[in-house]
Amino acid sequence: MDARTPSLPSPFADWFAARGWSPRPHQLELVRRAEAGLSTLLIAPTGAGKTLAGFLPSLIELAPRAEDGLRRPHRLHTLYVSPLKALTTDVARNLDTPASEMKLNLRIESRTGDTPPHKRQRQRAHPPDILLTTPEQLCLLIASEHARVFFEDLQAVVIDEIHALAPTKRGDLLALAMARLQRWAPGHRRVGLSATVADEEGLARYLLGSNPPPHAGEVLSAAKRRGKAGTPPSVSRDTPDSSPVNGGALQSVVVKAPPGAQPVVDVLDSDARIPWAGHTARHALPEVYAAIKAAKLALVFVNTRAQAEMTFQELWRINDDALPIALHHGSLDVAQRRKVEAAMARGDLRAVVCTSTLDLGIDWGDVDLVIQMGAPKGAARLVQRIGRANHRLDEPSRALLAPSNRFEVLECRAAQEAVKEGAMDGAEPRVGGLDCLAQHIMGCACGEPFDADELYAEVVSTEPYAALPRPQFDRVLDFVATGGYALRSYDRYKRIVQDLATGRWRARNATIAQQHRMNVGAIVESEMLDVRLANRVQASRPGTPASEGPRPLMPGRRLGQIEEYFIEGLAPGDTFLFAGEVLRFLSVRDTDALVVRAPGAENPSIPSYAGGKFPLSTFLADRVRRMLDEPKRQKLLPQQVRDWIRMQKKRSVVPAPEEMLVETFPRAAKHYLVCYPFEGRLSHQTLGVLVTRRLERAGKKPMGFLASEYAMAVWALEPMDDVDLEVLFDEDMLGDDLEAWLAESTLMKATFSKCAVIAGMIERKLPGAARKTGRQVTFSTDLIYDVLKQYEPDHILLQAAFADAGEGYLDIKRVGALLRRVKGRLVHRALPHVSPFAAPVMLEVGRVGVQGGADEAVLEDAASLIAEAMS
Known part of the structure; x- marks a missing residue:
């Protein structure tokens, strides 16, 4: 063992030995780095003990304190953040085991949205040694009074599954929260844990920010110091003079455990x-x-x-x-x-x-x-x-x-x-959302008065907001303070005020601060109803005659939540699947959907949930295109799939990886255009909207389109064989066509609504009031959207909504990359009837109508379509 590699204190060494284990090199490396006050991004495969590696330094540091007993001062030593409540619960259970077996006498607690209010209040007054929580609860703690006192003794922050948080709005809020912790506890170290990392440098930047904790970029040459390759963790090396925010020095915080067995x-x-x-x-x-x-x-x-x-x-x-x-x-x-x-x-x-x-x-x-x-x-x-x-x-x-x-x-x-x-895909680094920044500014004002210059310095020290210009920050600050130019005459949007003596900003009053705390977070789900088993009201006392007619229903045991729009589509008596049971819908009472069990009912509906599907990654899409171009790889496919591909080659063509096949053919008195970008459903939907607009201008009378993960189909009344495809799929469709469609569509209003909720302009929960329904939120945000679009079209929330629409719902960046990739590489086949590759997209049930066109069925008979494709 290297002289600089620490040996574990006896309780810990004995605990490992009692199980026949030895601490892994990367676990010891994190102990050594913690002793030096270093932050670390640990990349380790599942089963390598990375969670224990993240906590082991904290347990060792806390062990001597634990000897003082439970009467020792309540000081938060380690904060653990995870993306899932279930993961928090699991880690708390797994952490309790070694702590109790070593008799460390530690206070280890979790705090999630499921934690009862009385326990949360006790935790604020008496912090545990280790607190396991989620990004939302961390933001709530930062927005509470005396937050500085709560966090000022913090020594370590452990972020589990950091790759799942960094490229999301929850990651934006977490990065801003860590910058605030850096001000209150400047000596703390940070540990990021992950098993799947595509962009190590980008994730290291996210963990550290541009103003990292002390010694974060210290140079390590552990890989050279340790003798045998593959045995110790690898730690990247850099020169001592490098800034920790430079790429090479960022690599010096990455510790990699040896790979495990090949799955x-x-x-x-x-x-x-x-x-x-x-x-x-x-x-x-x-x-x-x-x-x-x-x-x-x-x-x-x-x-x-x-x-x-x-x-x-x-x-x-x-x-x-x-x-x-x-x-x-x-x-x-x-x-x-x-x-x-x-x-x-x-x-x-x-x-x-x-x-x-x-x-x-x-x-x-x-x-x-x-x-x-x-x-x-x-x-x-x-x-x-x-x-x-x-x-x-x-x-x-x-x-x-x-x-x-x-x-x-x-x-x-x-x-x-x-x-x-061992190839990996991953999301690209994101630019921080302005709505998340607005929420953070409000949260800081609820905790303690802040100075705008100091807060701006904190914000730009994070990776998502590193490029935020000061004028843009000031506009967000003004939005939180007044609502912006178009809304500043309304008192309800004045949420923070500036102390003229100190120049610091604070929450306008206690009620507004409470409203903010009730609405913290970046997860905006569709309006939900509680699904409850219905109970009949019992007679008032034994022996009382039953009144005429059935006794009224009352909400009983809660089974879970379901989206409001799904329940609205049911009639009393309809059945649906939920919580693993067949339920019969009775009625809606307030925010409860009352149901009874209906075992054996035939053909129950299956609830649908907004935003439930994952998009196909660019990484896998490219591999699928290449697989179709390589016969050797196709030999491993099932025979019926090989026959399908072979028939496609015979009836049409299988495109090369950088090409895009476009097929046109007639069917059932309509004319079809099907293209195969292999870029995922989101980008194909955007492509379908824009292509149909161009086809309408060309007089082809498009009636609708379908988008799958792999293809996009448009059907029209006029033949499309003669369309200039290079013009149809030109990249300029992302200019005027996109803007014109967004001006007409409801997408921007829906996206704006979510941004307004995150930014705090519209509260879903109010003190002493019932939670707003989805209709109430939509009505409020639609009115504000119309006002801002007319009088302040560059309002920061409109900017935030456009950015969200482009990144998420529309996948504009990916559509642009697609159009550039296929420019000059379009392969057109005018066919007499449907091809084997076209049949699947035409069988898709999801359908989007074109404004002004008829919403007609695409298929009369699926069996005949397949027979036609393969005949």
């Missing part, structure tokens, strides 16, 4: 007929069930909550062996989720159907198989989910991918290859 990833080659379209993978469920039977505990991951409900119900339908199978997703009641988690930890379950609520860092029970229903949409997400199986570094994790359709077979194979190669 075993299989793609299900189903004996059943693989569907041409759809996202349920229902055809594969018998084979999935067989895999569950052969496993000890399987996690069955799906990409949407709707798919979770359907998959769970279908598995129970074929569960002839009565295997204990559970359901876990974010809309279920917290008590139900905790019940499932506890059963997993005890080993009482054989399978859990789950969404992303369980895919980040959680170690529940003895999972030995991960099943992915449908394509994973990203290699990093797949690696993350595979990591839930077999938390042992020297044994391979096992995963089974079950594609939903034929294009997904290609995507699953591409993901399988990427995992084998």
